[in-house]
Amino acid sequence: MSYTSNVYKTVDTIPQVYWESLNCCSNLYYSPEFLRSFELANTDIEFNYIFILKDKVAVAFANTQIVTIGIETITKNITMSNRIRRVVNNMFCKKQIRVLFCGNIFLSGEYGTFLKQNEPKTETFTAIAKSVEQLSKNTNRLSALFIKDFKNESLYITDHLKSYDYAAMHVEPNMIIKLKPEWQSFQDYTMALKSKYRVKANRADAKSEALETKLFSEKDIEIYKNELQNLYQNTIDNADFNAQILNLDTYNHLKKAFREKFIVKGYFLDNHLVGFLSAMQNDTNLDAHFIGIDYAKNKEFSIYPRILNDYVRLGIETNSNQINLGRTASEIKSTLGAKPEALTCYCKHKRYLPNLVLKPFIQNVQIKTFKQHHVFK
Incomplete structure (x- = not known):
């Protein structure tokens, strides 16, 4: 059976019958409402939606x-010798490169491709790979392709990308907390912790006691839009790597579309916004999205540790089965009971010869190691 593909530039031009056929929208990250929110607010990004028929x-x-x-x-944030770094930088010739990402660059996880149930997975995924190849050929000034983020159980399908000259690379894992049904409150959760980690969680709450918190409405997001963007920029500036900066107008669209399922919580000190968290309840999962922190106040008032505690609170309050705390700061997240979920990405240079040089480098990229804490009794 041969496959064909259609590519759409905007969500609103996608036929409704496609969504109905795939039956994918129970996962909010594949819904047109979610995708449209990012498309409307981030106009400097070129979006393409591929459907295999x-x-x-x-x-x-x-x-x-x-x-x-x-x-x-x-x-700059990948461990390598200065000589290899110069080779890689020179390979792309320019300071700026255009990259085609397959997968949502603003989410950490397997949300870029969807294969319909009861269809042959390898064949349909191979059809996606071919369509991505064709899209890259039709895109001017493109340097590289990057297909992200796949769990270990998907690799028997996605490793077929190697036959298209992609190199596989491990990236920082998602940090996942599995919630137990008997945890009906944050106190129930802390009582399940070993003493050392219970003290740590309680200390974060005590140090952040001066902070006032507020769950933001759509109106609040609009009122504090500039402060939210600045605080988010602080975290981007402290991060090792971010492919793209999110325009937080996205939050207005997400709040309008998903109401209480999309959560933005502000942290105030003397009526001044000094931090925020955002999260999405997706079926039985609570997923941490972006945060923002005033780092000048962070140490004194434990803003970040309090945010992590509050993600646990939100997970319990929403009766979620698990909390995805996302990538980065893996060790501190493990002190709350989060465990790593390995993720693999695939990358290649668009041109054949540079890709020959690039592949061994990609295959040997080492992710940061961290101490995994075992916090429960």
Whole structure:
């Protein structure tokens, strides 16, 4: 059976029958409302939505974005010799490169491709790979392709990308807390911790006691939009790597579309916003999204540790089965009971010869190691 593909530039041009055929929208991250929120607010990104058809019926979907990144942003935070760094930087010739991402660049996890249930997974995923290849050929000034983020149980499917000259690379894991049904309150959760970690969690609450918190409405997000963007920029500036900066107008659209499922919580000190968290309740999971912190106040008032505690509170309050705390700061997240979920990405240079040089480098990239804490009794 041969497959065909259709590519759409905007969510609103996608036929409704495609969504109905895939039956994917129970996962909010594949819903047109979620995708539209990012598209409307981030106009500097080129979005493309790929649908794989069999007998004119949609059987697979891929979400792609084309973004411009500074090559030194990528290489400066990866462990390598100065000589290799110069080779990689020079390989791309320019300070700015255009990269085609398959997967949502603003989410950490397996949210870029969807394969319809009961369809042959390898064949439909291979059809996606071919369509991404064709899209790259039709895109001018493109330097690289990056397909993200796959769990270990998906690798038997996604490793077929290696036959298209992609190199696999491990990236920082998602940190996942599994919640137990008997934890009906934050106190129940802390009582399940070993003494050392219970003291740590309680200390974060005590040090942050001066902070006033507020769950933001759509109106609040609009009122504090500039402060939210500045605080978010603080975390970006402290991060090792970010492919793209999110325009937080996205939050207005997400709040309007998802109401109480999309959560933004502000932290105030003397009526001044000094931090925020955001999260999405997706079925039985609570997923941490972006945060923002005033780092000048962080140490004194334990803003970040309090945010992590509050993610646990939100997970319990929403009766979630697990909390995805996302990537980065893996060790401190493990002190709350989070465990790593390995993720693999695939990358290649668009041109054949540079890709020959790039592949061994990608395959040997080492992710940061961290101490995994075992916190429960």
